[in-house]
Amino acid sequence: MLDLKIAKMQRGLFLFLLFLFPLDASRCKLHFFKLFFHPSDLVILVIFSLFFFRKKKEWASSLWQGPSKWLFLFFIMGAVSLCFSQFPISSEHKSRLLVFFTKALLFSSAIFLMKEGGERFFIRCLYVIGAFALIEACFALFCYYTQSFCDMRHFRLIPLSQMINPCSVSLPHGFRWIGDRLFGVERIPEAILRAYGTCNHPNILGGYLVFTLSVSHFIFFHAKKNWIRRGVGCSIFLQILALSTTFSRAALFSYLGATVLFFLLFYFLKKEAFFMHRKTSALLVGLVGFSLLTSFLFFHEQFFHRGGVLQYNELSRSSDQMRWAAQDRAILLIKEHPFFGVGLENFQKRAAFSGAEKGPMLHNCYLLIAVEMGLIALFLFLVFLCSLFYVPKQLSLHALLFFSTLVGLLMIGFVDFYPLFLQGGMVPFFIVCSLFYSSRLCFLRELRKEAVLLRT
Numbered sequence: 001m002l003d004l005k006i007a008k009m010q011r012g013l014f015l016f017l018l019f020l021f022p023l024d025a026s027r028c029k030l031h032f033f034k035l036f037f038h039p040s041d042l043v044i045l046v047i048f049s050l051f052f053f054r055k056k057k058e059w060a061s062s063l064w065q066g067p068s069k070w071l072f073l074f075f076i077m078g079a080v081s082l083c084f085s086q087f088p089i090s091s092e093h094k095s096r097l098l099v100f101f102t103k104a105l106l107f108s109s110a111i112f113l114m115k116e117g118g119e120r121f122f123i124r125c126l127y128v129i130g131a132f133a134l135i136e137a138c139f140a141l142f143c144y145y146t147q148s149f150c151d152m153r154h155f156r157l158i159p160l161s162q163m164i165n166p167c168s169v170s171l172p173h174g175f176r177w178i179g180d181r182l183f184g185v186e187r188i189p190e191a192i193l194r195a196y197g198t199c200n201h202p203n204i205l206g207g208y209l210v211f212t213l214s215v216s217h218f219i220f221f222h223a224k225k226n227w228i229r230r231g232v233g234c235s236i237f238l239q240i241l242a243l244s245t246t247f248s249r250a251a252l253f254s255y256l257g258a259t260v261l262f263f264l265l266f267y268f269l270k271k272e273a274f275f276m277h278r279k280t281s282a283l284l285v286g287l288v289g290f291s292l293l294t295s296f297l298f299f300h301e302q303f304f305h306r307g308g309v310l311q312y313n314e315l316s317r318s319s320d321q322m323r324w325a326a327q328d329r330a331i332l333l334i335k336e337h338p339f340f341g342v343g344l345e346n347f348q349k350r351a352a353f354s355g356a357e358k359g360p361m362l363h364n365c366y367l368l369i370a371v372e373m374g375l376i377a378l379f380l381f382l383v384f385l386c387s388l389f390y391v392p393k394q395l396s397l398h399a400l401l402f403f404s405t406l407v408g409l410l411m412i413g414f415v416d417f418y419p420l421f422l423q424g425g426m427v428p429f430f431i432v433c434s435l436f437y438s439s440r441l442c443f444l445r446e447l448r449k450e451a452v453l454l455r456t
Helices: 002-023 039-053 058-062 067-083 091-146 178-182 202-222 226-246 249-269 271-276 278-306 314-336 365-373 375-388 397-412 423-455
Strands: 028-030 035-037 148-151 156-159 168-170 191-193
Touching: 002 039, 002 091, 002 423, 035 039, 035 091, 039 091, 039 423, 067 091, 067 365, 067 375, 091 148, 091 156, 091 202, 091 226, 091 423, 168 278, 178 278, 202 226, 202 249, 202 278, 202 397, 202 423, 226 249, 226 278, 249 271, 249 278, 249 397, 271 278, 314 365, 365 375, 375 423, 397 423
Parallel strands: none
Antiparallel strands: 028 035, 148 156, 168 191
C-alpha cells in the first residue's frame, strides 16, 4: 500500500516537473553547500530519493542498465576532467556537476516510471507537455507583441528600453510584423526584441518549441475526438508562430529537418500505418505548411534583417565569425589536452584573449564536450546515443516521431551549446531521450508478446 502511494507521488512530481522546467530560468542558491541549483533539479532529486522508500529493488539495477550506464560514465568524466584541470575547483564547478548528475537521474527515473506506469502514464505526460506548450506559445507571442522580457526571478515584465544587452534585431521603424507596416505603426528604438517567453534566451525557447511541437504532432495523431484535434491544430499554429518570433536559425531548420525526416521514415518504413493515417498525415502536413507560410508572410521583413535565413548580412556574418574563432581555439586546446580536456566550465577561461577574463562561448556541444571533458567523454556520449538508437524499421509510430525529434535536437548541438549545457536545453533533450527509449521498449515488448502467441 505504501509502495503504491509513493509511486503515485513520484508520477505526480514528474508531471509537475514537466510543467516546472520551462519556468526554471533563474537559479536558487543553496547556502549550506555553497551550490547553485535549479528548482527542477530539486524535484528530480526528490523523485529519485523516494525510490529508497519503495519495496521494489529493480530501480537500483536500472541505474546501471542499458543507456543509463553510459550516461553516468559520461558525467563521471566531467568530474575527472576537473581533477586534471589547472584551475581550482569552485562552487560553479560543483554546481555544474550537480546539474549533470540530476540529468542522469532524470533519464533513468523517467524510463522506470514510464515502464511502471505503462502507456496511460506515457500519454498523460505528453498531454501535460502539450497543454503547457500552448500556454508558453501564447505568452511568448504576448511578450513579442509588447516587446518585453519576463524576469522570472521577480515575476515582472521588463521593456526593451530597460534591458541590458538584449537579443534584438535592428529594423527600420521597429516594425514587429507586417501589420505594423500596413497600419503605419512606428516604434522607437528602431529594433525588435526576439521572443523569450519564460526562458532566458530566445534560442532556448526555440529548442523548447521544437520539442513541444513534436509532442503536439503525436497528440494530433493520437486524439480520437475532433474537438481535441482542432485544439491541438490551433496549438501547433501558435507554436510555429512563436518559434518564428524567436528568429532562431538553428531551431527553425531543426524543426523543418525533424518534420521532414519523420514523414519520410513514416512513409518508407511504415507504409501500412501511413495509409491507415493518410488523412491525418495530410491534415498535419497542410497545417504545418499553412503555419510556416503564415509566419513567413507576417515576419519576412524581420527574417530578412535578422540574417542567416533569407540573406547573409553583417549581423549574421559577425556572429558566425566569432563562433568560428571559438571553434579554432577549441581545436587547439583539444590537441593540447586530448584525454581529459581543460576541465568542465573552463573553456572560456582558457580561450580568453589577452586582457580579457573570458573568451567567446563555443557554440558546438560536441566540440565543447571534447575540449572541456576530453575525447573519452565524447566517445562515451556517442556510445550513449548509439545505445538509444535502434533500427527504425522496428519502431512504432510515436517512437519514429521522437527519433526524428532527437535527431533535430542533435542537429542544434552542432551550432549551439544549450541542448547539453544549459538547464532549458538539457531537460527537454533527456526527456526526449527517455520518451524515445521508453516507446522503443514498449514496442519491443509488444513484438515479443506477438511472437509468444504465434508459437502457442
